[in-house]
Amino acid sequence: MYNLPNILTISRIVVIPVIFMAIYIHSALWSILAGVLFVMASITDYLDGYFARSRNQNSVLGRLLDPIADKLLVVSALLILVANRMVAPVTYIPVIIIMCREVLVSGMREFLAEFRVGMPVTRLAKWKTCCQMAAISMILLQRLYVIGDAVGMIGEWLLWVAGILTFITGYQYFEKCIDYIYTVENNKKNPVKVVEQEVKKIAVKVKTAVSEKVKETTNKKNKMRRHSDKAVKTAAKSGKKTRVRSAKTKSVRSKSTDKK
Numbered sequence: 001m002y003n004l005p006n007i008l009t010i011s012r013i014v015v016i017p018v019i020f021m022a023i024y025i026h027s028a029l030w031s032i033l034a035g036v037l038f039v040m041a042s043i044t045d046y047l048d049g050y051f052a053r054s055r056n057q058n059s060v061l062g063r064l065l066d067p068i069a070d071k072l073l074v075v076s077a078l079l080i081l082v083a084n085r086m087v088a089p090v091t092y093i094p095v096i097i098i099m100c101r102e103v104l105v106s107g108m109r110e111f112l113a114e115f116r117v118g119m120p121v122t123r124l125a126k127w128k129t130c131c132q133m134a135a136i137s138m139i140l141l142q143r144l145y146v147i148g149d150a151v152g153m154i155g156e157w158l159l160w161v162a163g164i165l166t167f168i169t170g171y172q173y174f175e176k177c178i179d180y181i182y183t184v185e186n187n188k189k190n191p192v193k194v195v196e197q198e199v200k201k202i203a204v205k206v207k208t209a210v211s212e213k214v215k216e217t218t219n220k221k222n223k224m225r226r227h228s229d230k231a232v233k234t235a236a237k238s239g240k241k242t243r244v245r246s247a248k249t250k251s252v253r254s255k256s257t258d259k260k
Contacts, residue, residue, distance in 0.1 A: 005052040006062050008044040012069040015041045016076045019140075023080050028143045035140035041073055042133040070129070071102050077136045086139055091156050094163025098132065101170035108177045117180060119173060128165035135159035 015037050022034035048066065052058050078095045081087050087095070109119050135158035142152025 003057045003059070004055070005048040005057050006059060006065065008048040008051070009062060009065045009069050012041045012044055012073050013065070016072060019077065020080060023084055023140075031143040032141060035137055035144075038073075038077060038133075038140050039137045042137060045070060045129075045133070071106070074132060074136070075099055075102060077140070081136070081139055086142065086152075087156055087159070091159055094159050094166070097163045097170075098166045101166045104170055105173050108173055112177065112180065115180075115184075119176065122169060122172065124165060124172075125169045128162055128169055131158050131162040131165060135162050 019034045019037050019041075022030040022037070048062070052062060078099060082092060082095055105119075112119055135155045138151045138155025138158065142148045142155065144151060
């Protein structure tokens with residue numbers, strides 16, 4: 001439970017109030033510290049999954065906390081940016097899109113979880129997360145000396161890119177959810193399809209059971225063949241030994257008769 005991936009995930013939640021306090025001190029040094037902390041928290045989003053896979057430390061707590069920690073970190077950081085006017089008013093548009101998408105996807109996943117239907121993360125969604133984290137980090141680091149203004153401007157542009165990708169991925173997830181609802185409703189109206197699906201499920205179960213039985217029988221046959229081959233080899237060896245012994249006894253007898 002308290003392994004390295006879970007500790008990294010929990011650290012993303014713990015660092016949120018520290019970033020909040022660092023921004024509200026209204027000091028350039030503390031603002032830079034908030035940006036560095038957000039960068040480190042974003043890196044842990046990759047590291048916890050990497051360590052969980054490499055060390056085989058997947059846990060139920062990690063699967064529960066990982067998406068919650070990501071959403072809490074991103075949403076709280078966006079609220080901090082808007083509340084402190086660290087972005088232009090026009091940039092509130094991608095902020096609102098990102099926050100609405102998070103709520104929408106969370107609701108759809110909760111709905112589909114009742115039917116045991118998963119909604120896997122797409123590659124575009126991963127790119128969206130990378131742009132999102134990079135944009136927020138750059139905006140938080142906009143009070144850096146000399147390069148701060150340029151970094152903040154690039155961060156705002158990246159936030160717009162993240163907003164566009166967020167809208168696309170949110171629409172894709174919404175389309176999948178609507179398609180599933182349509183299929184469920186159509187199956188309810190057409191009982192023949194329901195029977196067909198049940199028959200298909202039973203056929204798949206029977207097929208898997210038959211394949212397992214065939215594997216078991218083939219394994220048993222192979223074992224029997226191995227045992228029989230071993231028995232034949234041992235019998236052949238024992239036959240050779242008996243022949244050699246009988247030949248020796250015959251030779252001894254013939255020698256004894258010759259002496260007589």
